[in-house]
Amino acid sequence: MAETVVFARPQALAPVTTHYCPGCTHGVIHRLVAEVLDELGLRERTVGIAPVGCSVLAYNYFATDFHEAAHGRAPAVATGIKRARPDLIVFAYQGDGDLASIGMAEIVHAANRGEKVTVVFVNNAIYGMTGGQMAPTTMPGQVATTCPLGRDVNLAGYPIRVAELLATLRTPAFVARAAVHTPLHAVTAKEMLRRAFRYQAEGTCFSLVEVLSTCPTNWGIPPVEATAWVEKNMVPYYPLGVFKTPDGPDRAPRPAPVVEA
């Protein structure tokens, strides 16, 4: 009987080992993006943008053309590429320090201009690459090297919910949050990524998928515990789902929720 390969490395993922720590879900997210590119047949006209963060070497892992960006500026680089070559599929892969801290202005404005690019936003509640400093997404009380006693919301505020923040803008049209800490979450994440790239390929709109991810190394717990930590601590604060769709009611002018008139 003939054997079929039902699960294997997608073509858009280069056949190399990553430098990611054991159990780091950056690897899962890479694979999901690559699978989507393969399935939609986009690989040969895709340019990815590597951020500064643990995924800085993403250009070695994807079998697509790649472009570097300065820390936090991937949406600006994406804008440059997409405006120069609207026929290309452009995606930025960014961490939470990169996108939500130093790169806040760039993501808000690329989204608000409605750049027809896709942003894969990996929220692991920490600065992975530099060794575990507090990110804007670090949970209240979570220990990081720059909040050694745990994030104090009186000094550093509450974690920023990027998907919700961007969804209040009128222009950007597909904004969702997914997770990959269990296989079934990963399946949904892939669905969302597929939608995001499809919208881009069809020239519809800007798309961003926030993906909750683990950092066992800097959280200081083993990978399996890290997945449980996502479920227990992150998912309640960062609800999963789609916050904005191009055909949804909220593409229309959003009436602002005025508390007191």
Added chain:
Amino acid sequence: MAETVVFARPQALAPVTTHYCPGCTHGVIHRLVAEVLDELGLRERTVGIAPVGCSVLAYNYFATDFHEAAHGRAPAVATGIKRARPDLIVFAYQGDGDLASIGMAEIVHAANRGEKVTVVFVNNAIYGMTGGQMAPTTMPGQVATTCPLGRDVNLAGYPIRVAELLATLRTPAFVARAAVHTPLHAVTAKEMLRRAFRYQAEGTCFSLVEVLSTCPTNWGIPPVEATAWVEKNMVPYYPLGVFKTPDGPDRAPRPAPVVEA
């Protein structure tokens, strides 16, 4: 019979002529802030922060200590001052190019850290000082020197509603939008500014008041028409009101409005 002065220049406003164009409501907003400082008795411990924009010379107009900021970075300068001297009253006065374009990251983060400062955000839908370029707040179809055919939302996106954007963050606690294009609007604007400064003086929270303002010069219409333009074009898109209060329900964790789960 004794004469009483019932309306005169507040003490916190220096007795000088401003460089603002005739009918520019920057002047009204200056006066309102100065009146509030006088009424709350804060002038002598206040440090204002001048932005880069038409109000760059605000330090000449307020009779308080003042600090310059690089373009867009007033919230960072405010953070520096307030963290150094928590006893001071610190306010940043910023235009829409300054705050919503180049300074987007700084305002989001100062708000999100909950810096106990007050931001007076003057939204006149244009870059005034540099001669009328498009701002992130420029209305769809509005002509500006860098969108000579009117703002095309397909290329530049829709105007950003700053108050709504910041109100989605969990930390910042008083966020409101006011206008000054009629005297009665100015009265409400002053109410909001008073609340904003009071919250700061009491050490309660970050506060931001967005104020819709005119730019007759760069809109290319006389001042009185400009006030009508605010009412007709800006107010419907930028609803007036309070979006977030420190004691309101939304200080609690905000459940995110998920469109599709």
Added chain:
Amino acid sequence: MAKKLMKGCEAIGEAAVKAGCKLFFGYPITPQNEIPEYMAHRLPQVGGTFVQAESEVAASNMIYGAAGSGERVFTSSSSPGISLMQEGISYIAGSELPVVIVNIMRAGPGLGGILPSQSDYFQATKGGGHGDYRLLVLAPWSVQEAADLVQDAFDLADFYRNPVMVLGDGLIGQMMEPVEFKPERTPCKPLAPKEWAATGCSGDRPTNIVNSLFLDPEVLERHNQKLKAKYDRMVRDEVRCASYGTDRPYDVLVVAYGTVARVSSTALDDLRGEGVDAALFRPITLFPFPHAELRAAAEKAQEVLVVELSTGQMIEDVRLALEGRKPIHFLGRQGGMLISPEAVAEKVKAIQASSAEVRRG
């Protein structure tokens, strides 16, 4: 094409269009607002794209991306905005991408003022960003030359795969002069197809990666040395300069660039009338600086006068060129104050007088 009276900023914009540049990303700042404004109006006419960036930081990364995809692109700004681009420029240089950056300098530091200045010379020529890199820096002295150099800048950028900066002061941006664009322009350098661009890999070609990161120090060192070799090549091949009145003997050699050189040339005309012997040396490329050419020109002079709208920056390159061979004097104005032909002439006469006195003993 007939001559047209144009503002410097507009001529710069039109020159870019003429050079085949269809992409502009930039942020408003005086005194160069007319560049983005011109591009906003002009680019759609030629099927190009104008994007008002949210900041200069973003603009520098937008041109980074656009250049990485192989298209001609440029941005412009003025001093504080250029400071904000330093990280981006360093990335672009490190990634070996061709971009053109126009800096219409105003007075600093900080917010300073908006009037003309030349106080970003160090930033432009020594590298304001981090790491070992250089910009090729061109300094026009007229609107026509600005238009010409901007066109050359695109060719030089493509040829060297390096950012090229056109450095003018506020006068260059704001004044109007007649400009002529040649109907058919041949590039000033041979241009190769941009096979390195990240434009999507077809099945057979290996992926292209636009990148400045080299974690292995040996690899990064080789990269640095490759860049250095490129800069050395510029030094060898790209020096541009002009001299005026160097055909006759002279006592004083005036060294100046940009509009200040222009002003100085009038001073020399006036001085000639008064029987004073002076000549002018004008670097057109600031990096590579015409060290050898300047040394040769100074051989014939008794004294050298450097004139700048700064507290003295190019003077360091002049000192490096002359290595103590001639006394060097300095005339500088700052803060947006201009230098007039009269001021230059006076300074030259004072130098000549005291030098003659010394020689007389």
Added chain:
Amino acid sequence: MAKKLMKGCEAIGEAAVKAGCKLFFGYPITPQNEIPEYMAHRLPQVGGTFVQAESEVAASNMIYGAAGSGERVFTSSSSPGISLMQEGISYIAGSELPVVIVNIMRAGPGLGGILPSQSDYFQATKGGGHGDYRLLVLAPWSVQEAADLVQDAFDLADFYRNPVMVLGDGLIGQMMEPVEFKPERTPCKPLAPKEWAATGCSGDRPTNIVNSLFLDPEVLERHNQKLKAKYDRMVRDEVRCASYGTDRPYDVLVVAYGTVARVSSTALDDLRGEGVDAALFRPITLFPFPHAELRAAAEKAQEVLVVELSTGQMIEDVRLALEGRKPIHFLGRQGGMLISPEAVAEKVKAIQASSAEVRRG
């Protein structure tokens, strides 16, 4: 106080605390993450405040504000982060505020690598930002000296009302050495009360304005000249340097700063064993550069060797100092490659050999 084994980054942090600095604003970047991490843990213990800025752009404006309110404040970063601070630094210099900035250099340009480098010399000494301003730049060669210079930096910043940069490479940040903090330290400069600070105006005093904007060019020119006078004063009063082995006659003078000077000193020790005459000149202030001192030291040498972790930046200052008086050689490594004592010794021997040959020849 007893000696303690400390990482350079930690020693820098502790030195700031010892200098009475209670405020740190900064953003993580390798190889100096241990500075913000140390401050995050240490400052709350002394009633101070640590804020992780959202970016280096923000950090530079946070220290701007904190310094404007009259408090001692510092930030630290590494090369790309320092590039992002250029606009802010120019504002701080223009507004004449005292801040301390630590740059633990890594290799560039662009993202480059994270290993030690000295390729931000130009940026630090010539002004990476726009406008006529200078930083006072201090370059330690050991962890102890880093601790000492950071403390001095606060005094110098306050005295001159100017940003002071402590420039080290990745080695200084990452290595551990014994450090001693003097229990009672007298400031290295007399310190005046900060009457200019914006701290709220009491009824009688006129408002204080912290500002770099001067729209009137005459006023801005005066401001620029005032700044220039300050830099001239630094040149006169603040030059620091050290020399080693200059008591005996020598053929080759090695010029190096920071850890490279340290490595070179070992090379000299080794060379002495081999009977080679060489000496070391080490600038400690990079601006003001010890031009006169270097010239004097070079008088006694036949040849000069500049050693840098770059493609050659400080060498320009050496050339300016020597004005062609001595042949200048260069030994550089880039990209994070280190220079070993062996490499320096070898280069010195080669120079000496060929120079001897020439003299014989």
Added chain:
Amino acid sequence: MPQILIDRDLCKGCELCVNACPQKILAIGREINAKGYFFASVVEQKRCIGCRLCCITCPDVAIQMRVSGTMYHYFAY
């Protein structure tokens, strides 16, 4: 009795007060001030109801109001 005083040198002639006044008793004159602006003045002081709308709307704080006796206002300001 309210009294409106307009500082001719502060006024920039923007007409906002003229527009705001419910009594329509303010007007721009034909004289030019030192800065080159046609400035506003009170045409019919006695019809003034002391509502302060002109004062509140003036961007240049050129308008002062004095009252002799007590005045009650509809809105606190």
Added chain:
Amino acid sequence: MPQILIDRDLCKGCELCVNACPQKILAIGREINAKGYFFASVVEQKRCIGCRLCCITCPDVAIQMRVSGTMYHYFAY
């Protein structure tokens, strides 16, 4: 019949697959691979239900699955 193939050199021994497998038929062994990791392997291939949860969860794409014959899956992937 599904067959699970784990590439010992790609595996980093994170145990996510071990944890994810509903049949609990994967385990980390006692051998070290070239990179110094104890790697995962299939302990009892025949109990595998071909659910692919291990494949989907593996961050290092170290797991391949082959089937002989047709297999139907509960969720599309």
Added chain:
Amino acid sequence: MQNDLIIAGFGGQGVLLIGKMLAYAGMADGKEVSWLPSYGPEMRGGTCNCTVVISDRPVGSPVVERPWVAMVMNLPSLEKYEGMVKPGGMVLVNTSLINRTVARTDVRVVNVPANEIANRLGNPRAANMVALGAYLGATRAVSLEAVEGLVRETFASKPKVIDSNLAALREGYALGERETAVAQEVGA
């Protein structure tokens, strides 16, 4: 031969425009030209000026510290530029807004009640054209025809104002010619 002048006044008086017209006309006449505006503080209001050079050979410095002519449209401009004009040069004064006389005796003075004339011609905004005309009449720096053509071009979209501007220009021209004739007689 080089004609250079500084034109100065309030923002809004159209001094930059007439400077540009001079430069255009000079170019049309086959001369070398440069036009340099003051671009004061990044803000509204205040005074503004421009420097125009019209020359037979390539323009050297576009910056002119000591112009041959200063055309001053308001008092602050008179105060600023009066002293700078070269001896033997000319000061053209808008007497409608300047109620003091020129103190210098080594320069020619051309008095032009520009706003009054413009008002009389029914276009108060054409005071700048009056002044421009007067300058032309007094100096013949460029031809009147060239400038007339430019007026037509400039206001092509508002044909109503073309005539009043032309009238202002010509009335100024006549006045400039007249004042010059008088001056020459007096000087003679």
Added chain:
Amino acid sequence: MQNDLIIAGFGGQGVLLIGKMLAYAGMADGKEVSWLPSYGPEMRGGTCNCTVVISDRPVGSPVVERPWVAMVMNLPSLEKYEGMVKPGGMVLVNTSLINRTVARTDVRVVNVPANEIANRLGNPRAANMVALGAYLGATRAVSLEAVEGLVRETFASKPKVIDSNLAALREGYALGERETAVAQEVGA
């Protein structure tokens, strides 16, 4: 007298820690010291190393290209550093993870089955201590007592592991002394 060495292995093997301990102990013994880590790529995994200098006079270069000793805890490290050691120097090899022998003949080789010993002592993470002990035994660069004190301090918060680490250290020390004695015999 200057002792300098490079300690190298996988990240996670604790090579930085034992390097620091050596430096601390050197300082406690009144010596001048420096400790310099590799701080590889801003990322996890891979190999790491540190350079320690312990000297009687102020430490010159903290960078050592040709160390006296290389302590290699895994195969890549052996390959990288074997060739750098000064002739007459020493290579200390963790034979538990390295299954090839040292090729050089001009250096002393100390073979230490560090992981095996650590496993046997019930603390697999103490292989670094075995190696450190062996180094001390072989060189006496700093006193065993000083290092023992540091072990107690370092693990103060986890008292359970103190004993196993001390045991590992001492077992290593004994082995180092023994191997050296043998080497000296052989050499003699």
